[in-house]
Amino acid sequence: MFATLAKYYAAFTVGLQSNLVYRVNFAVRGFFSFFHLVVVFILWSAAYAGNASIGNFSFGQTLTYFVALIVVQFMIGAFNEDYQISEEIRNGLINQFLLKPVNYFGYRFSIYVSARLVTGLLILLPVLVTYPLLKDYLVLPHEWWRFALGLPALFMSALVQFGIAYCFGLLSFWFLDIQGFVVLSMAVESVLGGQIFPLDLMPPWLFHLSQYLPYYYQMYFPVAIFTGRLTDVHAIVAGLGIQACWVVAILGLGQFLWRRGLRLHTAVGG
Amino acid sequence: MTLAHYARIWLTSARYSIVRTLMFRGDFFVWSLVELFWMTVNLLMVSVIYRHTDTVAGWSQYEMILLVGTSMLIQRFLMGFFWSSIFEMGRNIRSGNFDFFLAQPGNVMFMATTRKLDPDGLINSFVAGGVVIYAAHKLGLHPGFADLLCYAFLVFCGVVIHYSILVLSIAPAFWITSAQGIEGGYFTLSEFSRLPRQAFRGIANVAFVWVLPVVVVSNTPASTLIHGFKLPDVAWVAVIASVWFSAAVFVFQRGIRRYSSASS
Numbered sequence: 144m145f146a147t148l149a150k151y152y153a154a155f156t157v158g159l160q161s162n163l164v165y166r167v168n169f170a171v172r173g174f175f176s177f178f179h180l181v182v183v184f185i186l187w188s189a190a191y192a193g194n195a196s197i198g199n200f201s202f203g204q205t206l207t208y209f210v211a212l213i214v215v216q217f218m219i220g221a222f223n224e225d226y227q228i229s230e231e232i233r234n235g236l237i238n239q240f241l242l243k244p245v246n247y248f249g250y251r252f253s254i255y256v257s258a259r260l261v262t263g264l265l266i267l268l269p270v271l272v273t274y275p276l277l278k279d280y281l282v283l284p285h286e287w288w289r290f291a292l293g294l295p296a297l298f299m300s301a302l303v304q305f306g307i308a309y310c311f312g313l314l315s316f317w318f319l320d321i322q323g324f325v326v327l328s329m330a331v332e333s334v335l336g337g338q339i340f341p342l343d344l345m346p347p348w349l350f351h352l353s354q355y356l357p358y359y360y361q362m363y364f365p366v367a368i369f370t371g372r373l374t375d376v377h378a379i380v381a382g383l384g385i386q387a388c389w390v391v392a393i394l395g396l397g398q399f400l401w402r403r404g405l406r407l408h409t410a411v412g413g
Numbered sequence: 414m415t416l417a418h419y420a421r422i423w424l425t426s427a428r429y430s431i432v433r434t435l436m437f438r439g440d441f442f443v444w445s446l447v448e449l450f451w452m453t454v455n456l457l458m459v460s461v462i463y464r465h466t467d468t469v470a471g472w473s474q475y476e477m478i479l480l481v482g483t484s485m486l487i488q489r490f491l492m493g494f495f496w497s498s499i500f501e502m503g504r505n506i507r508s509g510n511f512d513f514f515l516a517q518p519g520n521v522m523f524m525a526t527t528r529k530l531d532p533d534g535l536i537n538s539f540v541a542g543g544v545v546i547y548a549a550h551k552l553g554l555h556p557g558f559a560d561l562l563c564y565a566f567l568v569f570c571g572v573v574i575h576y577s578i579l580v581l582s583i584a585p586a587f588w589i590t591s592a593q594g595i596e597g598g599y600f601t602l603s604e605f606s607r608l609p610r611q612a613f614r615g616i617a618n619v620a621f622v623w624v625l626p627v628v629v630v631s632n633t634p635a636s637t638l639i640h641g642f643k644l645p646d647v648a649w650v651a652v653i654a655s656v657w658f659s660a661a662v663f664v665f666q667r668g669i670r671r672y673s674s675a676s677s
Contacts, residue, residue: 175601178601178602178604179601179604181617182601182604182605182608185605185608185612185613185617186462186469186608186612188612189469189470189608189609189611189612190462190465190466190469191466192470193466193468194465194466197465197466198465320440323440323443323444323446323447324443326447327443327446327447327450330447330450330451330453330454331450333454334454334457339454339457339458340457340458340461340462344461344462344464344465345461346464
């Protein structure tokens, strides 16, 4: 048991070191994310001019949602895991995992956790720098049950995020270039994951439908719990159940693709 | 070097890009779909916001769609004509493959930034144009020939400004080994071009309307279609395009002087 954990801990520390090498790149990315926040601020403040609330939420609540979204993106978002997996398949680097007692999913997940630890900490810097400007607008709810329900939602969101990226990466067993599929999926995820606008502002039937799709649980669900956009405890608990089902389904799909993909894979070279 | 010589070089590159696209038809289809989806995302955002309000900074829903359509049109032209070449330029500078362009018979900036054409971006410029026409129709606009000519000229200036900003975003690769991520700044800045100018106040107005021309680029052509031709606005955009293009040429030339080949 400990020997197994030690293998993935080693992968985690290697991932930590290699991600720290690119800390400046992540910091630049975090910096530009706050430019996105400026766009959000300008657009939504113009939309709120003359409207005390939009969709029963104040301007402060909507801005808080977008700030939390950026932080959560850096904490759990799968940035380029799909691309890395794809490259390892295309270049034959996965051959080494076929010969060693290492589970490829476990290895990649360890690297993902280390990468998000670095980016999750780095995003706190621009948050702290901009906090004096933002603090008058941020509206955070004070109910402690939000943490009890929000943290498992956040953990499962990370699994959904990574699981989807893992599945897309494994498509390289069948396709030469998966970047098109990945960017196409990003467009769908950004809308149905609530990155472009809070999902609760969509027409009610579409919002209701989105709750049965995995994208809802990638980002919107935990952020909406933490920022107070979701208030019904029973609905949140039911959401956690649906999210757990999606985690099982996506991880199962990943395992299926891995097994089927390996049947097609040809390892060449010494 | 005559203009005809450069036109011949560009046509050869374009032919090569189109032949390559025809070889990878599946990729062309997927990437065309990708661009179409991202444009739809922008339009969805507009429609969701206007479900809850009638006006944003004085712009009605269809005026806003016309603005977003214009911004998309400029960006599709940039994507179609220049994006791949300029994006690869950063990688080539880092890897030393930029030597290839220094040895070519023509202006280095022209050769390096026009080598590849992306037909998927160009195909979607028709969709963006369709969005502009649809919004204009909904607004009951009947622009005259002069207005349309003026709109086309302003879109051209917009492409020049976006091209210059993109070159300036990539140029740090001449000085910094690891400039990856900086090019992402271009996309962040382009987000501002989908916002109405009247929404910018205080320091944001100074930074994004006057210092960085990202807002003027799309707002001026859209306003020209909606409210008609205004000479000072058109002249102002032409001046900005000239200044930013000159800055891009200057920085690029300084960068070439700094460039040291990394190849063996």
